[in-house]
Each structure stands twice: as C-alpha cells, then as structure tokens.
Amino acid sequence: MTKPYLQISDVGIQFGPNVVLQNVSLDIQRGEFLAIIGHSGCGKSTLLNIVAGLLKSTSGGVLLEDKEVDEPGPDRAVVFQNHSLLPWLTVEENVALAVDKVFGKTKSRSERRDWVRHNLALVNMSHALARRPNEISGGMKQRVGIARALAMQPKVLLMDEPFGALDALTRAQLQDTVMRLQTELNNTVLMITHDVDEAVLLSDRIVMMTNGPNATIGEVLPVPLARPRDRLALAADPTYVACRTAVLQFLYERHRHPAAA
Numbered sequence: 001m002t003k004p005y006l007q008i009s010d011v012g013i014q015f016g017p018n019v020v021l022q023n024v025s026l027d028i029q030r031g032e033f034l035a036i037i038g039h040s041g042c043g044k045s046t047l048l049n050i051v052a053g054l055l056k057s058t059s060g061g062v063l064l065e066d067k068e069v070d071e072p073g074p075d076r077a078v079v080f081q082n083h084s085l086l087p088w089l090t091v092e093e094n095v096a097l098a099v100d101k102v103f104g105k106t107k108s109r110s111e112r113r114d115w116v117r118h119n120l121a122l123v124n125m126s127h128a129l130a131r132r133p134n135e136i137s138g139g140m141k142q143r144v145g146i147a148r149a150l151a152m153q154p155k156v157l158l159m160d161e162p163f164g165a166l167d168a169l170t171r172a173q174l175q176d177t178v179m180r181l182q183t184e185l186n187n188t189v190l191m192i193t194h195d196v197d198e199a200v201l202l203s204d205r206i207v208m209m210t211n212g213p214n215a216t217i218g219e220v221l222p223v224p225l226a227r228p229r230d231r232l233a234l235a236a237d238p239t240y241v242a243c244r245t246a247v248l249q250f251l252y253e254r255h256r257h258p259a260a261a
C-alpha cells in the first residue's frame with residue numbers, strides 16, 4: 001500500500017464543551033478527488049479548516065507528505081463559496097498577487113505573467129483579464145478563484161462548497177470545467193458539497209459524515225467511474241445511479257438529520 005499523501009489521523013475538535021468532530025481519520029492519495037458530504041452543521045467546514053491550518057484540532061493531527069500541518073500555507077490553497085477576490089484589483093492582478101507570493105523568487109517577471117495567464121486560460125477567463133470583480137458575474141468570479149488556487153500549484157486544493165452560490169446552469173458549467181481540469185492536471189482535491197450529483201460526478205471517493213455533535217466519518221464510498229466523465233451519458237449509467245442511491249440512502253435513511261425527523 002502506498003503511503004498516504006495527506007493523512008488525517010484521529011482528528012477531534014471541541015469548542016468549549018461542544019465536541020464537534022471526533023475520531024476523524026482519512027488517508028488521501030496524491031491525485032485523488034474527494035468530496036465531503038453531510039448534513040448542515042456536522043463539521044465539514046471545520047474539518048477543511050483544520051486541513052487548511054486555519055483551525056487547530058483538539059486531538060489527532062494532519063500530515064501532508066509526512067509534514068505536520070499546523071498553520072496555513074501555500075501548499076494548501078482554499079476556494080471558498082464566496083469568492084474572496086480583492087475588489088480594487090483586476091482579474092489578472094488578483095491571480096498575480098498569489099503567484100508573486102508563491103513564485104516571486106523562483107520565476108522571472110515574464111514567467112509569472114505567462115503563468116497567471118495560462119491559469120486564467122484554463123478556466124476560460126482570458127477575455128476578462130483587465131476587468132474588476134464587480135464587472136464580472138458570480139460564476140466568473142468563482143473561475144478566477146479557482147485559477148488563483150491552481151496557479152499556486154498547491155499540494156492540495158481545498159474547496160468549501162465552491163459552486164454553492166451559483167445558479168444551476170453556471171454550476172454545471174463550472175463542474176464541467178473542474179472535471180476537465182481534474183482529468184488534465186490530476187490535482188489532489190478535498191471538496192465540500194451538499195449536492196449528491198456533484199459529489200458523484202466529480203469525485204473518486206465520497207466521504208459521508210454522520211450528524212453532529214460528535215460527528216465522524218460514517219462511510220467512504222468509492223466512485224469507480226472512468227474519466228473524462230460526461231454528465232449526460234452518466235445520468236443513465238448503472239454505476240453512477242448506484243453511487244447516487246448509496247449517498248442518498250446514507251443521508252436520508254441511515255443518517256437522517258434530526259431536524260428533519
């Protein structure tokens with residue numbers, strides 16, 4: 001068995017007397033795309049923030065390539081639901097800021113400019129380099145956020161409901177972009193979602209969390225679908241349908257949210 005690239009070992013966290021997560025253990029291989037799904041409030045963002053180094057676990061820990069995670073770092077880029085672009089900078093400048101920070105010493109000025117443009121081209125944003133965030137749509141802002149994260153060449157890409165605030169069509173387009181990038185770049189990704197279809201479409205494994213408090217990983221479902229994936233062809237694929245049903249059963253039968261009972 002290959003050594004895990006990212007190792008979450010027996011992680012627990014409590015805020016005051018409230019135990020939010022306990023005994024969360026997960027081994028992730030390089031190039032894997034994992035979705036985390038679970039009812040609202042179970043602790044998904046808390047787990048992602050621990051991996052990002054933004055929160056400290058109360059017990060257990062996280063290793064990335066054998067190095068303990070204890071603070072945020074450019075090896076773990078985060079894409080949030082609400083794009084966090086700086087409003088006074090253009091699209092190109094927003095990505096350049098991150099690229100200059102990570103590659104300021106190792107790439108020349110022109111290499112950095114080319115790298116910024118290359119990553120914006122990957123998410124089909126080459127036409128809007130000089131626009132400011134308030135001049136582009138929500139979906140375009142999310143594209144820029146993804147380009148910025150990819151441009152940092154992180155070891156792990158952490159995405160917290162990256163498409164949550166988008167309309168269904170824009171969301172589908174961005175999912176297709178992320179699927180294409182995953183086929184091309186083979187990133188290691190941890191993505192939180194509430195959308196069962198999104199989880200099945202995009203991931204290699206789906207991590208299903210039990211309800212909080214004391215939430216933990218209930219089950220990890222492999223998604224054995226070849227890439228590239230085509231959403232229309234997959235809709236009737238028996239493996240796709242079986243995965244989708246398994247997640248729905250976990251969420252709505254075995255771990256039904258108490259508030260919905």
Ligand SMILES: Nc1ncnc2c1ncn2[C@@H]1O[C@H](COP(=O)(O)OP(=O)(O)OP(=O)(O)O)[C@@H](O)[C@H]1O
Nearest residue numbers: 015018020038039040041042043044045046047212
């Ligand atoms: N800094 C904090 N201090 C106190 N409690 C917190 C803190 N951060 C999170 N929590 C609590 O931890 C629990 C899990 O929150 P978290 O945001 O991780 O859930 P989630 O699964 O991501 O929810 P959602 O799906 O609604 O975004 C919640 O009960 C929340 O109130």
